[in-house]
Amino acid sequence: MKRIAVYTSGGDAPGMNACIRAVVRTSIFKGLEIYGISYGYDGMINGNIKKMQSHSVSNIIQRGGTILKSARSEQFMTKEGRKKAYDQLRANGIEGLVAIGGDGTFTGAKVFFEEFGIPVIGCPGTIDNDIYGTDYTIGFDTAVNTALEAIDKIRDTAAAHDRIFFVEVMGRDSGYIAVECGIGGGAEFVMVPETETDIKKVVKSLKNLRKTKSSSIIVVAEGGEEGNADQIMEKVKNKIQDEDKEFKVTTLGHIQRGGNPTARDRVLASRCGMAAVEGLIDGKSNCMAGVVSGEVLYTPFDDCINKTKPLTGDHLKLIEILSI
Incomplete structure (x- = not known):
C-alpha cells in the first residue's frame, strides 16, 4: 500500500x-x-x-x-x-x-x-x-465540558430567581452527554433515551426537594420518550400547578459540537x-x-x-x- x-x-x-x-x-x-x-x-x-x-x-x-x-x-x-x-x-x-x-x-x-x-x-x-x-x-469530552460550562451558568440564574430549569443537551439515541453533565453539574434529574421517564416521580421528587432547595436543574437528552425539554417542562408544570414557581427551558443545541x-x-x-x-x-x-x-x-x-x-x-x- x-x-x-x-x-x-x-x-x-x-x-x-x-x-x-x-x-x-x-x-x-x-x-x-x-x-x-x-x-x-x-x-x-x-x-x-x-x-x-x-x-x-x-x-x-x-x-x-x-x-x-x-x-x-x-x-x-x-x-x-x-x-x-x-x-x-x-x-x-x-x-x-x-x-x-x-x-x-x-x-x-x-x-x-x-x-x-x-x-x-x-x-x-x-x-x-x-x-x-x-x-x-x-x-465527547469537549461536548460534555461545553454543556457543563453552560449548566454552571444556568444554575447561577436558577438559584438567583428560585427557578426550575430544564436544560436540553444533544443525544438523540444516547444519554452519555446528559448523564455526565448531570453528574458534573449537580443536576437533580437526568432524562435519557435508555431509561423510561416517570413524570409523576419527577413531580413528587421536585415537591420534596422544595423543602431543602429553592431551585433545580433537570438535564434532558433530546431523544427521550417523553419528548423534548419544552414538552417535558409543560407536563411537569401542569402537574405541580404552582403559580409562584417559574419554569424555564434552555436548549444548548449545536454549541456542543463546536469549540476547541x-x-x-x-x-x-x-x-x-x-x-x-x-x-x-x-x-x-x-x-x-x-x-x-x-x-x-x-x-x-x-x-x-x-x-x-x-x-x-x-x-x-x-x-x-x-x-x-
Missing part, C-alpha cells in the same frame, strides 16, 4: 482535525502518500481529492470542526453513486481509506468495502459516545488516527480503531454498527444519590 486517503463524514465533532493531522503525519512518517477527500462521501463521488503534506495540517490540532468539511450524501446511498466514488479513487490511485465519523459513516464504509474491496479503517468521531468498541468517542477540543479529545483523536494508518499498513480493514481500557483495539464495523454501548447503572444511581 502506497497511497491512502482520509475523509470526515456525518456530524462534525471537536477533535476531528487532530485525527486528520495524525493520519496525515503518520502516513508521511510511514512513507505513504496521503490524500484528503473534502465533503465526505459526496466529495469522493465528485473527485474533491487532493494530496496533503505535513504543513497541510499545521496549526489545526486546537481547532474545532473539520478542515476537510463534512456533508450528507444521498448519492452514496445508491450503488451507482458508490461506483462513481470507486472510479474516482481508482483514478487517483487510492488504495486505502481512513473514515472519521460515526455509525452512519461506518455503515457506508462497510458497504463500500464489501462491494469494491477498498480497505477502510474508521476512527470514532461523534460527540454522542454511542459507538461500540471504544470507551470514548472523539468529541479538550486535551483528552486531542490525544484520543491522535491515537486513533495513528492506529488507523498502522492498521491499513498491517492489512486490517472493515473495522474501527478505538481505545478500550487504555489500549488500541480494532473492532469490526459490524459490531460498531449493531452492538450497543449501554449506560452504566452506577452513573444513574450516582445522580439519584447526589441530588438529595
